[in-house]
Amino acid sequence: MKRAIIDSRPYVLLSLLFGISYFFVFILGEPELPDPYKMLWKGAGVGFLAIYALHRLHGFEGRLIATVMAFGALGDMLIELDMILGASAFLIGHCFAIALYLRHRRSETSFSQKLFAILLVPVTVFVAWSLPFDRADALGFAIYTLFLAVMAATAWTSEFPRYRVGIGALLFVISDLFIFSRTGFLRDSIIPDWTVWPLYYVGQFLIATGVVRALRDKLHVANP
Template identity: 70%
Template sequence: MKRAIIESRPYLLLSLLFGISYFFIKDSDFPGMYLMFWKGAAVGFLAVYALRRSHNFEGKLIAAVMAFGAFGDMLIEIDLMAGAGSFIVGHCIAIWLYARHRREKTAFSQKMFAILLVPVTMFIAWSLPFDRTEALGLAVYSLFLAVMAAMAWTSSFPRYRVGIGALLFVMSDLFIFAEMGFLQETPIPSLAIWPLYYVGQFLIVTGIVRTLRKELAIPNP
């Protein structure tokens, strides 16, 4: 029990501390550079958690997904394209991870949901920005995002943890795109984007780590 507290809970607690507090300081006068690292620390500590709690190859993969997410969180504050590139790398690694853990039997309705998720997400992303020169880029990015979520939904990882977490990630990014369009004059994106994203990442990493530890017959105290 003591070892579990030392090895795992501090990283989750630190992640929660940075993740929750960032929501309240993100629009403050906190110095930009410090705020950027504060933001990155929230998911960054999830990467550390994954590394410390899962010692197999899949554990390294999900840690890499979280690490690229943390880099994306920080880079997006400097350059939107650089941040998107980091997230795309993370999505590709996640797709690889989910491809290694396919669900043996998937209901027809669940398969159809996963299949439709990709074109629907891409269409919504494409349709949202008022500046139509941004539409194609958002659609291309959302392809990687939606495939990641569809693969998570049909993987052998817990659907109501990992699958839901991936869908929350999708919703968060769609709110970012909506902020470029019909929601740009409203406070809704500012209230929704970070909670959906952070909770989604938290559910993904904890669901995967818990599953991997069960597969290795490692107790989860």
């Protein structure tokens, strides 16, 4: 057990190092570094979570959650070049995440939890649609957010721990809504600058570590 923790720790620590430092170096500090360095630094935070998942969880599920994180890292980098390219990478990652969560649906879900998951999708899509001042952006925001919200809803109703994976998915949703708010009522505010990356990275971290730990515990119970 200790050996496994030691083996996986470098990838988690590297993820935390790049994920946390990106906020202070590039968002608060705004250093004079070439864009490729910024892109690689930004992608490394979630990229190392993909490596962590592959290292700690073998088989199809390990590759699936690693793919989710890999497309997240790709989206982090591509969005620096083009918003649509970045959103496309994230959307593909959401599709893989939805597939993972549907493979691990919770056997019993309370009425309130089901209601929350059901309402989450239309409410989130409506909020995203209503945010931009330029209404030409509204449909695109709504379409992307549909996949994002379904990802969060399926995470919430999956067998993975809600206080890690479920909360992580919700933080991802809130982070993206703050991004969209930059085209609307928070256009001239510093709030998105201070909230988007921390909410997003913490959300991805909770999702990756929560899924990996839950599936490893499940495999341990099945194969003691």
